[in-house]
Amino acid sequence: MSIEIGSKLKDIILPSDLRKLKETDLEEVCSDLRQYIIDIVSVNGGHFAASLGVVELTVALHYVLNTPYDQIVFDVGHQAYGHKILTGRRENFHTNRLIGGLSGFPKRSESEYDAFGVGHSSTSISAALGMAVASAYKGEHDRQHVAVIGDGALTGGMAFEALNHAGIEKSNILVILNDNCMSIDPNVGALKDYLTNITTSKSYNRFRDDLVSVLAKISKNGPNAYGWAKKLQQSIKGTLWENANLFESLNFRYFGPVDGHDVNQLAKTIEDLKHIPGPKLLHAITVKGKGYALAEKDQTKWHAPGLFDKITGEIKKTIHEKPQAPKYQDVFGHTLVELAESNKAIMGITPAMPSGSSLNIMMKAMPDRAFDVGIAEQHAVTFSAGLATQGLVPFCTIYSSFMQRAFDQAIHDVALQKLNVVFCLDRAGLVGADGPTHHGAYDIAFMRCVPNMIVAAPMNEEELRNMMFTAQLPDKGPFSIRYPRGSGVMPDWRKPFRELPIGKGHKICDGEEVAVLSFGHIGNEVVKAFKQVSEEGIHPAHYDMRFVKPLDEELLHQIFAKFQKVITVEDGCLMGGFGSAILEFMAEHNYQAQVVRLGIPDDIVEHGDQEELWQICRYDATAIAEEINKLTAGRKTQTLVG
Structure with a gap:
């Protein structure tokens, strides 16, 4: 240039x-x-x-x-x-x-x-x-x-x-x-x-x-x-x-x-x-x-404004003909205010990221109930724990990669005391251009090893709302909800709240020969992959697991009783992550199956667009479709011969 x-x-x-x-x-x-x-x-x-x-x-x-x-x-x-x-x-x-x-x-x-x-x-x-x-x-x-x-x-x-x-x-x-x-x-x-x-x-x-x-x-x-x-x-x-x-x-x-x-x-x-x-x-x-x-x-707006006209200052935005899904962070921000209006115990906490996490929505609507504690993730978590000891329900919103800095507090100050602190982990998964220092690669692995911790991830905006609603109900204890940077998939996302049974997934579609288990937003890439393979006459089953801790063991027993070929997909590290949890279940219950795990490899992933990085790490829609094709290659050959 x-x-x-x-x-x-x-x-x-x-x-x-x-x-x-x-x-x-x-x-x-x-x-x-x-x-x-x-x-x-x-x-x-x-x-x-x-x-x-x-x-x-x-x-x-x-x-x-x-x-x-x-x-x-x-x-x-x-x-x-x-x-x-x-x-x-x-x-x-x-x-x-x-x-x-x-x-x-x-x-x-x-x-x-x-x-x-x-x-x-x-x-x-x-x-x-x-x-x-x-x-x-x-x-x-x-x-x-x-x-x-x-x-x-x-x-x-x-x-x-x-x-x-x-x-x-x-x-x-x-x-x-x-x-x-x-x-x-x-x-x-x-x-x-x-x-x-x-x-x-x-x-x-x-x-x-x-x-x-x-x-x-x-x-x-x-x-x-x-x-x-x-x-x-x-x-x-x-x-x-x-x-x-x-x-x-x-x-x-x-x-x-x-x-x-x-x-x-x-x-x-x-x-x-x-x-x-x-x-x-x-x-x-x-x-x-x-x-x-x-x-x-306006220093906050211009911290990272995206593309703009340097003469007029107009920030360039993509024009969409169809209604667009909101950012997950905005769904969080508006939903938190909605929940707080009916539950006076709810408080909001963030370590210096009110606009980045959209807690600024609650800070404007309820300034006495939302706190920016500065760049102090450890303090944010233990401060939340203190609130919880007094019967309040703190929603502590932290970027996934920043949560790494408060891991000890999550264990020592929250989990050991079984306190109802709700961790809303924004920017979970590969975040894009900010690169390896900001990728939220590890929260599934480090949260699922913490006793008393519920670990969940929504596939869409409605599930995020319902997980937040469920987390603030009495006697839920430590609750972690992860969601990615960027937009969801539901332009019409304001649905009535519904309590989700803890540790229960659901079947999106039935199928044959191959079962694909997804955790979180990345399940939408599975949906895209299914459209590709359906054109070839392949129809796998898809399960949105919703919780990695506790796992839906009843559903997993049904899956492994029926399928000998299973693919797990996660926007998180493979080492100790969602796929590892599935392998642990399979080993503990003596199931024999061919399992392919897709997710972030045991390597440092550099910067780039999210979609580019998913492709490089081989868990975008195309890569998922290719893995399905590999697992069904024998059946396709027999069909062609017949």
Whole structure:
């Protein structure tokens, strides 16, 4: 594709090229880089506003630091588009998030400049500290280690754990707090208020303007001078601003806040901080979506807007002639409000994903009963458990891949106490362009091994509603419901609620010779496959199992009594998943049958469209039809001979 590249950016292939420029050129580099991101993302899609907000910071870091020897860890990775463009990937950046192309996140196997792979938040400080300790151990005392973390990611407990540890190490680590008051949605919590107080303290801001350069100059004269400077700094800070000690109390040298869009000042500040040993934190104030007015105005909408007209800002949507099925997340959001209207015990909880999970629908309708707890999945689960001990019914909605971070809490705080917490696991299965850090591949396997846990998956929107209705009824205990990213199959989805018997599947259609057992939305690919094989005179049976724990053993006995050939289909990992559960049942009851399991293989699945990934992993409609054909090949040959 042909996109015009700015005069300064076009000569920058690697950071070494950037460092050849004068400081006076940096503003133009930033302008070129920001425009290039806008040009590419507008026609290819991807995360948008976050990278625009750190253009100046990214340029300053690569200008001052000796990357890749000096190491930068971008928390989450939504911020890293500019970084990728400046580190040898500009020509391929149009392949970002496309199958076979660049990853949407930093990835160690993709570039030596990607110091750490990141997709989940709050990991950067821990990783950078590990690198810093390793460098100190190896005698690489001149090596810089930087963690760029947003104020949203700083709400994650892991970030605080890392700050706590880093404060007792003397390793050379710089944490840059990219403070824009946003994650995907507006940030919440006391930390947000604390950071706001910092940015509005006029007396402290006057003081900090001169502090960085003074400390840097003093520290160059040796450790004794630096020790004296630290005592002076602490004394003055305590006088000017009594609340300036959150980071100080963790033994971090705090600098800022600084203008995160003044590239020259950022470069000078980072240069000075290179000469100050030990853990340091630079507080940079930025605007998410900087340089694109619409993104600055509505930062949540422009976090990842899809394709858009960069001139008018019109987000391009596919025009459909027929009524379309809603997204599963929206069915969840509207259904939760509907249930909560009749059940006053229902509460909604999400870890910083109200719009992504559609809990924002309940937050608007019932603000006193819906909670965004910040990027803190562990807390979200145990907070839900606390609610449940008091007779409430919390619906804890978490992306499947994020639920991995709270597995211990699901066991220790929910399942062991048999608490009625309903886990609604959005983005279950292969999610598409976000790739392996976000694929919800493992929740079937890790939830079905937890005692007391009910594990369910709907094949369509009506089943999702009925599972949610069933889960909030008395004495159900821990209940996990998984559903995929994207749309369902029922435009007319608002059906009356119906209680589902726990652990019961149902037969979609009877058939002969082959039985196909599906779990969840992927069963719709089975329906498509049946249309293909029916044209060849093949008519298998299809069972929507609905529950993988407990299994419908009565139905399975009927299936294995009749069929010697069985196919299981799941949008989850084969290791320990739904198909494994079927094999376990078969072995325990001494059935003999040929079983073919289709699902996510024991491998890392890269990014691409969902349908492309299903095809690669061989559980799309075509692959299912092919497996049916293989199992019925003998009968077809006999028919032809006859």
